[in-house]
Amino acid sequence: xxxxxxxxxxxxxxxxxxxxxxxxxxxxxxxxxxxxxxxxxxxxxxxxxxxxxxxxxxxxxxxxxxxxxxxxxxxxxxxxxxxxxxxxxxxxxxxxxxxxxxxxxxxxxxxxxxxxxxxxxxxxxxxxxxxxxxxxxxxxxxxxxxxxxxxxxxxxxxxxxxxxxxxxxxxxxxxxxxxxxxxxxxxxxxxxxxxxxxxxxxxxxxxxxxxxxxxxxxxxxxxxxxxxxxxxxxxxxxxxxxxxxxxxxxxxxxxxxxxxxxxxxxxxx
Amino acid sequence: xxxxxxxxxxxxxxxxxxxxxxxxxxxxxxxxxxxxxxxxxxxxxxxxxxxxxxxxxxxxxxxxxxxxxxxxxxxxxxxxxxxxxxxxxxxxxxxxxxxxxxxxxxxxxxxxxxxxxxxxxxxxxxxxxxxxxxxxxxxxxxxxxxxxxxxxxxxxxxxxxxxxxxxxxxxxxxxxxxxxxxxxxxxxxxxxxxxxxxxxxxxxxxxxxxxxxxxxxxxxxxxxxxxxxxxxxxxxxxxxxxxxxxxxxxxxxxxxxxxxxxxxxxxxxxxxxxxxxxxxxxxxxxxxxxxxxxxxxxxxxxxxxxxxxxxxxxxxxxxxxxxxxxxxxxx
Numbered sequence: 232x233x234x235x236x237x238x239x240x241x242x243x244x245x246x247x248x249x250x251x252x253x254x255x256x257x258x259x260x261x262x263x264x265x266x267x268x269x270x271x272x273x274x275x276x277x278x279x280x281x282x283x284x285x286x287x288x289x290x291x292x293x294x295x296x297x298x299x300x301x302x303x304x305x306x307x308x309x310x311x312x313x314x315x316x317x318x319x320x321x322x323x324x325x326x327x328x329x330x331x332x333x334x335x336x337x338x339x340x341x342x343x344x345x346x347x348x349x350x351x352x353x354x355x356x357x358x359x360x361x362x363x364x365x366x367x368x369x370x371x372x373x374x375x376x377x378x379x380x381x382x383x384x385x386x387x388x389x390x391x392x393x394x395x396x397x398x399x400x401x402x403x404x405x406x407x408x409x410x411x412x413x414x415x416x417x418x419x420x421x422x423x424x425x426x427x428x429x430x431x432x433x434x435x436x437x438x439x440x441x442x443x444x445x446x447x448x449x450x451x452x453x454x455x456x457x458x459x460x461x462x463x464x465x466x467x468x469x470x471x472x473x474x475x476x477x478x479x480x481x482x483x484x485x486x487x488x489x490x491x492x493x494x495x496x497x498x499x500x
Numbered sequence: 501x502x503x504x505x506x507x508x509x510x511x512x513x514x515x516x517x518x519x520x521x522x523x524x525x526x527x528x529x530x531x532x533x534x535x536x537x538x539x540x541x542x543x544x545x546x547x548x549x550x551x552x553x554x555x556x557x558x559x560x561x562x563x564x565x566x567x568x569x570x571x572x573x574x575x576x577x578x579x580x581x582x583x584x585x586x587x588x589x590x591x592x593x594x595x596x597x598x599x600x601x602x603x604x605x606x607x608x609x610x611x612x613x614x615x616x617x618x619x620x621x622x623x624x625x626x627x628x629x630x631x632x633x634x635x636x637x638x639x640x641x642x643x644x645x646x647x648x649x650x651x652x653x654x655x656x657x658x659x660x661x662x663x664x665x666x667x668x669x670x671x672x673x674x675x676x677x678x679x680x681x682x683x684x685x686x687x688x689x690x691x692x693x694x695x696x697x698x699x700x701x702x703x704x705x706x707x708x709x710x711x712x713x714x715x716x717x718x719x720x721x722x723x724x725x726x727x728x729x730x731x732x733x734x735x736x737x738x739x740x741x742x743x744x745x746x747x748x749x750x751x752x753x754x755x756x757x758x759x760x761x762x763x764x765x766x767x768x769x770x771x772x773x774x775x776x777x778x779x780x781x782x783x784x785x786x787x788x789x790x791x792x793x794x795x796x797x798x799x800x801x802x803x804x805x806x807x808x809x810x811x812x813x814x815x816x817x818x819x820x821x822x823x824x825x826x827x828x829x830x831x
Contacts, residue, residue: 247606254603261591265632333587337648340551341604342576498554500514 248347255351256358259325263359273318274363278370281310284432285374296434299463304377307367308458309431311387312394312451314363316422319395322356323402323418330410345494349487353399360395364388376462383461386472390458393479394451398422400486407493429455450478501565503529503656503687504550510558511545511711519545521711522559527689527704529655532682534702535691536796538808542711543691544584547660550689551581564655577605580654580686582645584661590634594625594644597633598651605652612651619647623677639670646677657681659690663697675701693808695796707800714803723794726802729769730754733761733779734788746778760788769793 262269281303289302299305329335338348364387372378379387402418409417428445429452430438438446446452457475460468504527511520520542527533535543548554550563552572561568564578588597598619602612620629623643628636636644642662649657659678663671678701682688692698698705699719707715707722715722728751735743740761744753747763750771754762765771769791779786800808 244606247603250603250609254600258589258592258596258600261589261596265591333583333585334589335587336553336581336583337587337601338604339553340576340579340581341601342573342606343604344573498548498552 248344248350251343251347252351252354255348256355259322259352259355259359262325263362270318270359270362273314273321273359274366276317277310277313277363278367280313281306281367282370282374288432291433294433294437296436298434299377301375301377303371303375304462305459306432307371307376307462308387308455309426309429310367310371311364311391311458312426312455313423314367315360315391315394316398316426317419318360318363319356319398320402320418320422321359322352322399323404323406324412324415326352326403326406327410327412327414330406331412339497346491349400349403349491349494352403353396353487356399356402357392357396360391360398361388364391377465379461380466383465383467386467387458387461390454390475390479393476393483394454397479397482397486400483400490403490404486404493407490407497425449425451430459431455450482453478501529502526502562503531504533504561504563504689506546506550506559506561508559509546509549509556509561511542511549511554512557519711520549520556523708523711523713525706525713525716527687529687530682530685531704532678532688532690532702534698534705535689535708536693536695536698536705536800536808537691537708538693538806541708543693543708544660545711546708547583547658547689547691551579551658552576577652578655580649580652580657582642582649582657582659582662584664584691588633588636588641588645590632592633593630594620594633594636595629597644598648601648602651607652615651615653616647619650620644623647624673637670639666639673642666642670642674643677646674650681654686656687656689659688661691661693663692663694671697695808699796705796707796707803709800709804709806715799719796722796722799726794726798728764728766729794730792731763731765731772731775732788732790732792733763733775733786734759735761736785736787738782738784742782743779743784746782746784747775749778750775765791 284306285303291297292300292302292305297305326335368376401421405414405418405421408414428442429449430446435443435446435452453471454475457468457471460471504525506523506525509520509523510518512518523542523546525533535546537543545554549556550561550568552568552575555569563575566574566578568575592600595616598616599612602616607615620626623646625640625644625647628640633641633644646662662678663674666674675697678688678690690701703718705717705719705722706713715725731747733743733747740756740759743761744756747753747761750763751766752764754764756762763775772789772791776786776789797808800806
């Protein structure tokens with residue numbers, strides 16, 4: 232104990248930062264591995280929506296604007312994004328818990344840069360969003376969702392992870408603002424509204440009034456359409472994929488910047 | 501260079517609540533400084549500012565030579581922190597927690613594992629290292645938290661109420677570890693509401709009440725400020741009046757209590773033997789003798805007119821005989 236902090240040999244900064252992200256992801260994974268029930272809400276809710284809506288509204292594909300006659304292929308993208316939204320926003324709930332229990336202070340008092348701490352939380356959520364996606368796709372393919380091709384599948388999973396990251400930034404932002412798990416409904420409902428006010432259950436041509444206006448403006452609509460093209464047509468529309476990528480990148484940039492701003496301001500109030 | 505320098509430190513929260521109101525203090529490198537005060541006095545708020553968790557709203561503070569706002573990252577590299585509620589993830593094992601802490605401080609995997617293993621051994625948790633923290637007792641959690649705070653070998657160690665809620669055995673184990681760390685060169689800043697803890701561990705004590713430091717100095721000098729030790733004499737047989745006459749030669753008589761003679765020894769504890777000899781020479785049989793030192797609670801009372809909450813002290817107001825030769829000595 233005689234050697235003191237400044238004499239410690241340290242790995243290069245980038246390697247140390249990546250190692251920090253890795254340990255934060257591993258800690259988040261502990262919750263899934265050691266308390267598997269923690270993953271159930273993020274899996275169950277979108278699956279129930281998916282199966283239930285497919286059963287009730289399968290006849291909608293007869294309307295104009297639907298490019299498929301299997302409603303489950305049409306709505307599977309929205310269920311995937313719902314799962315990502317729930318799971319991602321749970322990062323905010325977990326952060327609020329960590330703030331309340333004092334664990335977050337352990338991170339804040341360490342020399343790890345704030346953007347690295349945020350990256351750890353977001354990366355954890357992004358990876359966790361693959362759990363409901365895997366479950367949903369297994370159910371979906373079993374009940375007739377069209378095969379999107381390998382590239383379509385990879386693209387869908389990439390968008391799921393990106394949406395999980397967006398939701399995590401939103402959740403972190405709310406958690407840092409309110410610093411209590413009582414804000415969990417706001418974290419979850421925010422993503423719920425963002426996902427549902429897209430072309431979630433019907434094409435843009437079929438939507439009317441305020442919902443059509445909002446869906447047109449909602450950047451997540453681009454993501455939904457990008458994923459949907461693979462499941463509905465069996466091949467990826469790279470034009471839609473590009474627009475979707477731009478939209479999700481913009482969301483990530485804006486919400487990530489706000490979350491980081493909030494993180495840097497921690498301790499001022 | 502002092503390890504901690506604080507000038508006019510202030511923290512006002514939303515709503516105008518001033519938790520810390522112009523604190524000045526200096527902690528020498530290699531010292532143990534105890535910040536003593538009741539709940540809500542401003543101890544934790546001060547620690548949170550010194551550890552960069554909370555931004556001061558006034559004044560300045562330097563820790564390990566670095567300014568806490570402008571050089572926050574450098575401060576964080578130099579300090580170890582164990583906060584009031586041991587912030588541990590119950591799902592992780594002790595070994596995983598230490599490894600995570602090492603990584604947060606930029607230590608490579610091998611180095612982190614080596615130091616983690618040594619620290620777990622040091623705090624007596626090797627056998628429980630692969631158990632989940634959720635199964636640990638309160639004392640084990642505190643020791644793990646302490647080990648985690650040490651993994652990067654900090655120059656300055658902040659311990660916020662490190663023994664609150666612990667049983668006496670666990671408390672003693674933490675005290676021994678803190679003293680050992682200090683002997684190895686770490687500067688320790690600890691907050692406590694336990695009088696005995698401050699008295700026993702610290703070489704300087706700051707007493708805080710309502711956000712202000714009301715007294716500061718070595719435990720001995722603070723207690724000396726509020727008076728001399730009292731000698732309480734119980735007689736087996738003989739006249740109390742005669743005993744009072746003898747006692748008066750050594751200091752001011754205090755009103756008798758429970759049939760015992762009470763003398764404030766102006767010459768301090770060194771006069772006890774002379775008093776006993778004088779009583780013996782006068783043929784008075786002494787049944788009991790108790791030397792009652794002023795306590796830090798007496799200092800607190802003298803400065804604020806209030807006691808440190810009785811429930812918080814955890815110990816009788818008089819320090820026990822075992823505490824560094826001070827406190828009560830029974831004959």
